[in-house]
Amino acid sequence: MYVRGNNECSRQVGEAVRDAYKRLLKPSIETEFSALSKEKADEEAIRVFAGNLRQLLLAPPLGQKRVMGVDPGYRTGCKIVCLDAQGALLHNETIYPHPPKNEYAQASRSIVKLVEQYQIEAIAIGNGTASRETEQFITSQRYDRKLQVFVISEDGASIYSASKTARDEFPEYDVTVRGAVSIGRRLMDPLAELVKIDAKSIGVGQYQHDVDQTLLKKSLDQTVESCVNLVGVNLNTASHHLLTYISGLGPTLARNIVDYRTENGPFGSRKELLKVPRMGAKAFEQCAGFLRIPQAKNPLDNSAVHPESYPIVEQIAQDLHCTVDELIKNKELRSRIDIRKYVTPTVGLPTLTDIMQELDKPGRDPRQQIKVFEFDKNVKTLEDLTEGMELPGIVNNITNFGCFVDIGIKEKGLVHVSQLADKFVSDPTTIVSIHQHVRVKVMGIDRERKRIQLTMKGVDQ
Numbered sequence: 001m002y003v004r005g006n007n008e009c010s011r012q013v014g015e016a017v018r019d020a021y022k023r024l025l026k027p028s029i030e031t032e033f034s035a036l037s038k039e040k041a042d043e044e045a046i047r048v049f050a051g052n053l054r055q056l057l058l059a060p061p062l063g064q065k066r067v068m069g070v071d072p073g074y075r076t077g078c079k080i081v082c083l084d085a086q087g088a089l090l091h092n093e094t095i096y097p098h099p100p101k102n103e104y105a106q107a108s109r110s111i112v113k114l115v116e117q118y119q120i121e122a123i124a125i126g127n128g129t130a131s132r133e134t135e136q137f138i139t140s141q142r143y144d145r146k147l148q149v150f151v152i153s154e155d156g157a158s159i160y161s162a163s164k165t166a167r168d169e170f171p172e173y174d175v176t177v178r179g180a181v182s183i184g185r186r187l188m189d190p191l192a193e194l195v196k197i198d199a200k201s202i203g204v205g206q207y208q209h210d211v212d213q214t215l216l217k218k219s220l221d222q223t224v225e226s227c228v229n230l231v232g233v234n235l236n237t238a239s240h241h242l243l244t245y246i247s248g249l250g251p252t253l254a255r256n257i258v259d260y261r262t263e264n265g266p267f268g269s270r271k272e273l274l275k276v277p278r279m280g281a282k283a284f285e286q287c288a289g290f291l292r293i294p295q296a297k298n299p300l301d302n303s304a305v306h307p308e309s310y311p312i313v314e315q316i317a318q319d320l321h322c323t324v325d326e327l328i329k330n331k332e333l334r335s336r337i338d339i340r341k342y343v344t345p346t347v348g349l350p351t352l353t354d355i356m357q358e359l360d361k362p363g364r365d366p367r368q369q370i371k372v373f374e375f376d377k378n379v380k381t382l383e384d385l386t387e388g389m390e391l392p393g394i395v396n397n398i399t400n401f402g403c404f405v406d407i408g409i410k411e412k413g414l415v416h417v418s419q420l421a422d423k424f425v426s427d428p429t430t431i432v433s434i435h436q437h438v439r440v441k442v443m444g445i446d447r448e449r450k451r452i453q454l455t456m457k458g459v460d461q
Contacts, residue, residue, distance in 0.1 A: 042211040044400065048429075049205030049216070050223045052398050055434035056204055057227040059190040060370035062150075064237075065121040068114065069184025071154070071176060072126055072134035074098045079180040080111070082118040086237050087185045087192075089170065090118055092177045097137045098130055108141055115143050123147055124187035126154035126179075132380050132408055148372055150187055153396060153435075156194070157182045159201040165241055166196075187370075191231055195224055196241045204434060206399040228290075230366055232304060235273075235291040236266040248286025253278060267293055270301050299325050303362035305355055312342055313355065328359055373437050375408030382411055382447060389442045390459060395432045403432050405440055405454055413452035415440060420456055431456075 003014045064085040071079040077094040084090055091114065097107035114120065125135050131151060139149055160166050161178035170178050185193040199220040200208050208216060228245040235257075243254035253276070260276045261267065270288050273279055289306040296302055300310055316337055317327045327333055339352040358364075376391050378384060393405035393413070402416040420431045432438065439461055444453035 039212075041207075042215060045205065045207045045211050046216050046219045048398070048400060049199075049208055050219045051429055052204035052434050053199055053202065053220060053223050054227055056202065057191050057194055057224065058231070058367050059435050060368045061189045061191070061365070062122055062148075062187050062370050063189075065188065066119050067184045067187055068118075068120045068123045069180045069182075069187075070123060070125045070134060070138065071157070071180040071183055072128065072130040074130050075100060076176070077101070078107075078130070078134055079176045080114065081177060081180040081184055082114055082120060083181065083184045083188070084118075087181075087188055089173075089177075089181055092173070092180070094176075098133055104137075107137070111138065111141055112143060115145070115147065119145075120147065121145075122187060123149045124152045124184045125149065126157065126183045127151050127406065128154050129410075132375065150370070150372060151375075152183050152186050154179070154183055155203040155396075156197040156201040157186075160193075160197045163196070163198075169239075191227060191367075192233070192239065192242050195228065195245060196239070199224065204397050232290050232292050235270075235293050236261065238291075246287050246290050248283045253283060269293065269296055269298060270307050299328050299362060304358045305362075309347070309351070309355055312347060312352070313359070316342065328362055331360075334359060371437065379408055381409055382445070382450060382452070384409075385442055385445050385452065387442050387445065391440055391442070393438055393440050393454075395434060395436045395438060398428050398432060398434060400428070403428050405438060407440065407452075407454075411450050411452055413440065413442070413454040415454045415456055419443070419454070422457055 003010045003017065066085055067083045067087075069081045069083060073079070077096040078098075080093050080095060081089055082091040093110065093114075095107035095110050096103040123138055125131060125138065135149065135151060157179045158175070160182050161175040166175075166178040166182075170181065182193060182196075194202065200216070225245045225247070228242065229247055233242055233246065240251075240254045240258045243249055243257055244251050246254075249257070256277045256279070257273070267273065270291065270293065273288065273291070274281075274284055285306075285308070289304055292303075293301040298310075300307075300313060305313060313324055313327070317324045320327065320333055320336065322330070322333060334356065337356070339356060340349070342352055343349055373394060374392065379389075379391060391407045393407040395403050396406045396412065397404040400417070402414055402418075402420065404412040404414055406412055415432075417425055417428055420428060425431055438456060439459045440454040440456055441459050442452065443455045445451075446453075
């Protein structure tokens with residue numbers, strides 16, 4: 001464009017331009033464009049991972065029940081742990097119902113005896129090696145009570161069992177026992193247990209090890225914190241690790257709360273938090289609304305109503321000539337409240353609306369109810385699959401190109417984004433969610449590469 005002459009000087013300038021473009025400009029532009037493309041791809045991968053993690057953390061909990069955790073295995077046996085309603089370890093042992101040892105009768109006696117001895121109400125079985133065989137063994141026994149049996153994802157359990165958190169919790173037990181405890185506790189409260197594991201190891205993302213690790217950590221930490229604060233935690237059972245994610249609490253204050261609880265017994269009210277060493281007024285103001293105390297003397301201590309709003313609720317109860325407890329239990333009383341009367345310069349209508357919603361369902365858990373799920377009993381290996389089969393499955397990972405479904409065998413099947421519904425789908429999360437129970441049809445089986453193609457098109461959900 002600029003070298004118009006045809007002499008020695010212009011030829012030199014032409015050479016310089018060619019050299020500058022080839023050696024400096026072109027690589028610089030390519031590097032810049034590559035970095036921008038990588039950043040865009042990273043953001044999308046992190047968004048998918050954070051969305052999946054959120055769904056996983058908000059998975060339905062079983063609640064405070066006496067649970068038996070089972071980490072299945074063949075050669076090394078099945079690790080059994082019995083937990084009380086608070087998740088404390090009461091007993092552990094190993095049984096060998098599968099080959100090569102085949103101690104079926106002895107294992108049967110042990111399981112039945114443990115269920116009776118520790119009044120077990122539910123059994124959680126890890127979904128790893130020998131999971132289906134172990135589930136069959138557990139459900140075929142005759143117990144003295146009705147039991148619920150669940151198959152639980154054990155992604156990240158081995159990471160937790162070897163972590164510092166697990167060593168601090170169970171210094172005298174080996175990694176196999178800790179892994180079984182994690183499986184049992186995940187059934188009781190997935191959120192409380194999964195926050196102890198590095199989110200990257202939970203295995204619900206795509207390319208998580210290739211993206212910007214600082215950005216990934218920041219996004220995942222925000223997701224965990226948001227989920228913990230949305231659900232709230234039981235002040236008298238929450239672990240030190242779970243408490244650190246509550247707004248206003250750091251590792252030191254969380255440790256002080258646990259130490260205070262150990263020394264003085266369970267908290268009777270939220271106000272008692274102010275006796276915890278280093279708990280200032282500001283930290284109390286930030287954290288109190290997210291901490292619950294079931295069976296507290298003041299029923300508002302088990303709700304999302306913040307202590308600074310207690311006087312408003314007490315005033316409403318006084319105006320209706322009843323107690324706060326009666327106000328919460330009696331819907332007819334609440335319907336007579338005109339909340340506009342209680343608007344002040346510091347308390348607006350949105351705050352009062354939130355308070356009324358919380359009084360309707362105090363301490364409500366935003367998570368859904370847990371459901372028992374059963375895989376197809378006839379499908380145990382890849383060889384049992386045939387094209388056209390309809391099967392129940394559990395969504396265990398979602399990516400931009402579709403979702404992976406566990407159909408009860410070692411290999412997971414892929415439902416491509418184009419096979420999720422009878423309409424165009426741009427984002428798989430609008431159709432499926434992590435741990436959702438779905439029905440799928442087998443479209444193709446590549447036995448050599450151990451790949452399964454599934455579809456949800458035309459299948460009644």
